[in-house]
Amino acid sequence: xxxxxxxxxxxxxxxxxxxxxxxxxxxxxxxxxxxxxxxxxxxxxxxxxxxxxxxxxxxxxxxxxxxxxxxxxxxxxxxxxxxxxxxxxxxxxxxxxxxxxxxxxxxxx
Amino acid sequence: xxxxxxxxxxxxxxxxxxxxxxxxxxxxxxxxxxxxxxxxxxxxxxxxxxxxxxxxxxxxxxxxxxxxxxxxxxxxxxxxxxxxxxxxxxxxxxxxxxxxxxxxxxxxxxxxxxxxxxxxxxxxxxxxxxxxxxxxxxxxxxxxxxxxxxxxxxxxxxxxxxxxxxxxxxxxxxxxxxxx
Amino acid sequence: xxxxxxxxxxxxxxxxxxxxxxxxxxxxxxxxxxxxxxxxxxxxxxxxxxxxxxxxxxxxxxxxxxxxxxxxxxxxxxxxxxxxxxxx
Numbered sequence: 001x002x003x004x005x006x007x008x009x010x011x012x013x014x015x016x017x018x019x020x021x022x023x024x025x026x027x028x029x030x031x032x033x034x035x036x037x038x039x040x041x042x043x044x045x046x047x048x049x050x051x052x053x054x055x056x057x058x059x060x061x062x063x064x065x066x067x068x069x070x071x072x073x074x075x076x077x078x079x080x081x082x083x084x085x086x087x088x089x090x091x092x093x094x095x096x097x098x099x100x101x102x103x104x105x106x107x108x109x
Numbered sequence: 110x111x112x113x114x115x116x117x118x119x120x121x122x123x124x125x126x127x128x129x130x131x132x133x134x135x136x137x138x139x140x141x142x143x144x145x146x147x148x149x150x151x152x153x154x155x156x157x158x159x160x161x162x163x164x165x166x167x168x169x170x171x172x173x174x175x176x177x178x179x180x181x182x183x184x185x186x187x188x189x190x191x192x193x194x195x196x197x198x199x200x201x202x203x204x205x206x207x208x209x210x211x212x213x214x215x216x217x218x219x220x221x222x223x224x225x226x227x228x229x230x231x232x233x234x235x236x237x238x239x240x241x242x243x244x245x246x247x248x249x250x251x252x253x254x255x256x257x258x259x260x261x262x263x264x265x266x267x268x269x270x271x272x273x274x275x276x277x278x279x280x281x282x283x284x285x286x287x288x289x
Numbered sequence: 290x291x292x293x294x295x296x297x298x299x300x301x302x303x304x305x306x307x308x309x310x311x312x313x314x315x316x317x318x319x320x321x322x323x324x325x326x327x328x329x330x331x332x333x334x335x336x337x338x339x340x341x342x343x344x345x346x347x348x349x350x351x352x353x354x355x356x357x358x359x360x361x362x363x364x365x366x367x368x369x370x371x372x373x374x375x376x377x
Contacts, residue, residue: 007290007291011290011291014291015290015291015294018294018295018298018339019294019297019298021298021335022298022301022302023198024194024198025301025302025305025331025332025335026301026305027197027198027199027201027202028197028198028201028305028331029305029308029309029328030201030202031197031198031200031201032308032309032312032313032324032328033308033309033312034201034206035201035206035208035210036210037210038316038318038320038321038324039210039239039241039253040208040210040253040255041321041324042233042239042253042324042327043197043237043239043253043255044197044201045324045327045328045331046233046234046239046327047190047193047194047196047197047198047233047234047236048194048197048198048201049327049328049331049332050190050194050234050331051190051191051193051194051195051198052194052331052335053331053334053335054191054194056298056335056338056339057338060338060339060341060342063291063342064342068145069350071141071142071143071145072142072143072350072354073338073350074142075139075142075143075354076334076338076350076353076354076357079354079357079358080330080331080334080357080360081190081234082230082361083330083357083358083360083361083364084233084234084327084330084331085230085231085233085234086230086361086364087323087326087327087330087360087361087364088233088239088240088327089229089230089233089239089240089241090364090365090368091320091323091324091327091364091368092233092239092240092241092242092253092320093241093242093368094319094320094323094368095241095318095320096241096242096251097242098318098319098320143354
């Protein structure tokens with residue numbers, strides 16, 4: 001754990017993973033801004049952000065160079081995944097019960 | 110996960126023991142990941158307490174999972190959830206926004222309890238699908254799909270979950286109907 | 290270099306959070322506002338973890354862990370207590 005000057009070759013992999021993870025967060029936000037209905041926005045937030053979290057955790061695990069930290073990051077990712085999946089279902093169910101049963105595009109047969 | 114329609118059958122002693130064992134294994138693994146062997150007596154006691162508590166509170170029949178089937182399901186899950194993230198990221202960033210959101214009804218061919226809970230939770234992380242609601246006493250899953258093709262994930266996931274819980278190979282033809 | 294990348298990542302994620310919150314503020318339904326919980330959950334966890342690496346502060350990882358666990362509970366509470374138009 002040296003947050004300073006010299007960048008080891010392995011660090012570049014970590015940095016690449018980290019920045020790629022951030023890109024997924026960006027895509028999640030893009031979906032949040034652009035998708036037309038609550039349900040589609042939920043897709044963007046749960047899936048893209050969790051992919052982002054996975055990559056950020058992977059990148060940080062490489063940078064930290066410690067199995068302990070890597071294991072902790074793994075647990076955090078798994079719990080984040082569960083949180084997102086459960087929350088997404090609960091929010092979608094709530095939205096349906098509140099009457100917005102349609103996605104905003106046309107219904108298709 | 111609060112899926113509404115779990116029947117409150119009384120569980121036998123052996124079923125509660127299965128619950129306790131499953132939760133115990135999960136909690137011990139979690140302690141090991143978080144703290145290593147540091148302070149293991151505390152971890153052991155905590156895991157035992159957690160296992161006892163969940164055995165006491167359990168309301169559904171436990172479904173034993175053959176441990177050897179876990180890695181293959183985990184691998185499937187990781188790959189599919191990565192595909193899911195990539196898929197939705199691509200669609201969100203694409204200038205033309207290529208989505209056709211719609212609801213489908215899917216008749217679940219999974220027993221109540223853990224298999225259904227797993228299905229409902231994991232489905233939201235698969236490419237293009239989101240589990241919106243359970244209907245018909247939990248037999249029908251309303252799925253929100255980003256594209257018509259995404260419904261393939263549902264059939265696939267159900268087959269993998271059946272395999273994970275060592276249920277007999279099923280779907281003759283699993284169907285997904287469009288729904289409001 | 291590593292420090293710069295970590296800093297950039299934090300700034301980028303915080304900008305994301307701001308953009309998302311602005312969108313959610315517009316959201317017409319309660320469900321739209323609940324998306325804030327999801328967004329906050331996933332983004333703050335990443336920010337905390339990156340800060341932990343940046344500052345070399347182990348405690349921030351524990352905070353991140355707590356955040357993850359709390360995110361689920363907050364959604365449960367939010368969904369459980371918001372009952373606009375809930376069918377009986």
